[in-house]
Amino acid sequence: LNGPVPRHLLLRKVRELEGKNRLLLKGMQQQAGLPDAGEQKKATVARSDEGCGSSADPDYLPHEACETIHVALVVGGYNATRQALTVIKSMLFYRHNPLHFHFLADKLARPVLRTVFNTWQLPDVSFSLYETKHALEVVSWIGNYHYSGIYGLMK
Numbered sequence: 559l560n561g562p563v564p565r566h567l568l569l570r571k572v573r574e575l576e577g578k579n580r581l582l583l584k585g586m587q588q589q590a591g592l593p594d595a596g597e598q599k600k601a602t603v604a605r606s607d608e609g610c611g612s613s614a615d616p617d618y619l620p621h622e623a624c625e626t627i628h629v630a631l632v633v634g635g636y637n638a639t640r641q642a643l644t645v646i647k648s649m650l651f652y653r654h655n656p657l658h659f660h661f662l663a664d665k666l667a668r669p670v671l672r673t674v675f676n677t678w679q680l681p682d683v684s685f686s687l688y689e690t691k692h693a694l695e696v697v698s699w700i701g702n703y704h705y706s707g708i709y710g711l712m713k
Contacts (some may be wrong), residue, residue, distance in 0.1 A: 627653075628658040633667040634690065642667075643674065654681035664690045 629649065633642045642661075649657065649674050661671050675685045 565575055570678075586609040622626050624655060626656040626658050628660060630662065631689075633661055633671065635664065635665040635666050636670070639663075639667045639670045642671075646700065650683070659683070660688065661685060662688045662690055 631642050631645070633639050646659065659675075662666070663671055668689075671685070671687060675683070
């Protein structure tokens with residue numbers, strides 16, 4: 559190779575190799591007397607409502623995308639809690655993976671977040687609450703004129 563390979567050529571090669579791999583897998587499954595890989599995909603997608611989400615794409619394999627995504631949010635006060643819930647709802651609407659939220663929340667936000675997540679009882683969604691006290695001790699010495707106050711520094 560003399561220099562970088564164009565992206566479209568790499569993508570073409572990847573698709574070619576994926577096709578060869580599918581043919582090899584199909585041949586191995588036929589020799590072993592196993593069902594076709596396409597049937598396995600359909601069964602996996604049908605079961606995906608129980609786990610990682612689903613997709614209309616027939617090539618979507620939920621078991622490959624089931625890694626938990628960790629999201630950290632700093633939430634201080636009632637207004638920030640309301641804004642955080644809007645962000646969380648958007649993430650829940652577009653997600654395909656399990657989610658774990660880490661909330662650095664003050665004493666006003668913690669009970670609201672705890673109540674919301676305990677009442678929603680969402681599958682594949684978990685959360686952890688952390689007190690802001692420890693983070694405040696770390697950043698309180700820094701001069702700050704930002705409209706979000708000290709909470710912007712805790713991020």
